[in-house]
Amino acid sequence: MNDEEISVEAILDHYRNPHNYGKLESSNASFTEFNPICGDTVHIQLSIADGTIQDARFVGRGCSVSQASASMLTDLLKGKKVEFLESMTEPEFLGILGIKVGPAREKCALLSLTAAKKAVKGAT
Amino acid sequence: MFDPVRVARDFPIFSRGDLTYLDSAATSQKPSSVIRAVEDYYSCCNSNVHRGIYRISEEATELYEKSRENISHFIGSTDPTGTVFVRNTTEAINLLSYTLGRKLAPGDEILLSVMEHHSNMVPWQLLRERGVVIRYADIDSDGKLDLEDLKSKISRKTRIVSLTHASNVLGTINPVSEISRTAHEASALFILDAAQSVPHMPVDVRSIDCDFMAFSGHKMLGPAGIGVLYGKQDLLSDLPPFMGGGDMIREVRLDGATWNTLPYRFEAGTPNIEGAIGLSAAVDYLRNLGMEDVRYHEKDLMSYVMKRAEEIQDLIYYGPRDPEIHGGVFSFNLGDIPAFDLESELKGVRRPESSHELHPHDISSFLDQSGIAVRAGHHCAMPLMTRLGVQATSRASFYIYNSRKDADKLFIALENAKKAFAR
């Protein structure tokens, strides 16, 4: 397997067995983002205390890229400072996902990041 | 009957050799004759129409007007002044909503259907500002228009019935002559969105007796940026202008202007001359194949596609099962792709890893790896997606250059996609 095939496999793994799927009871920041082009939807829930993301979960429906990226992002965010999320750029996140996506599917890949950032903005 | 494999040879794009094009409902490919017609025009007599008193301008004007006559005959109209060149279906319907809308009063009703493309929905919805009421005829479980529902929603208040001839999602071919009569009995205007019918079947504006009709060149082998608004002469004459500018006027003074005759009144500014000439060449190509045969070919292909579809487990497809009323559009999902509902999702009603659905986006990306171009999404028919209870669908659409082989490729790739994404 070359690098690209490995990351496609990683995406498929997360798609088949999403991490952190379901309701987060302690959530105090959440946001639903959807892509009107294809209907892909991701709802991110964060539990934030003392500027740190204690826990992260998501629910959603959509293509493998949008759902796997939400699974990977929620893994990544746990235990991180809120600033870590706020300062993460789109190219950085795409780099972490490690897949090459065309412009049409970039939106799917970024859906969860957008949702998470908006969740933090509206955090209670 | 023509052979689609030979037809495909007339289309330079297929010399790539790696393309299975199943997205003609979005836009069609172009045969060399159309490409050549546009090129010839640029090389022989490019100039502005209706203006120059010199030879090439007269030649350009003649080519442009001959194209109008040709296209007008193609749709069964005997009067080319009722054939207005516009950019596309969307522009034609906006022209109608803008001009007809100015005559509507609060409480007047416009009847559409839930299967309309956004371009036959949003322009009418803009009139709600004036108090105009928009109503929608429903579909039945087979994806056919519910005629009882449609008739029950027509009343004395109905001023316009605007309907698609063939659905770009369901493939449904609507009984438009009958609906035209129903509309006229209620003294309403009948407008036909023919974007998915004029390219695929014989369409005769006189036998349908539509008052206006809209279609796009790019979906019927012609260039993009050229389309047609057909209208009955007396009705077009009654409409106020749409866009103001050059060509649409007779005389301009500092305190106002008078309007040009039809169809120029609705063709403000320099028109898409090469587009009209290209579309005329496209019409020649289609006429040469024979529109009856085009329809027959697609019906035959769709019967085959529906048969193959039954063999694939979890494949759900939409629209009528009867190929007689199903155009060359095949919308489907692998597994159920219901609309997202946050509440039930948070309650954990449905675990993603236990479902076997495959999202349209994944399907189209996967098919793309085998050079198969299909569309995924809402197909500019979001209310229809809601009505069907789905988030999105995949859509394979067929045309004159597609054969059963292309359908076979599609179904083989779909089986492979199911394996690749199996949970």
Ligand SMILES: Cc1ncc(COP(=O)(O)O)c(C=O)c1O
């Ligand atoms: C039924 C129908 N109506 C209208 C349109 C709009 O056509 P255009 O984008 O060329 O204006 C389409 C194109 O997708 C269509 O399928």
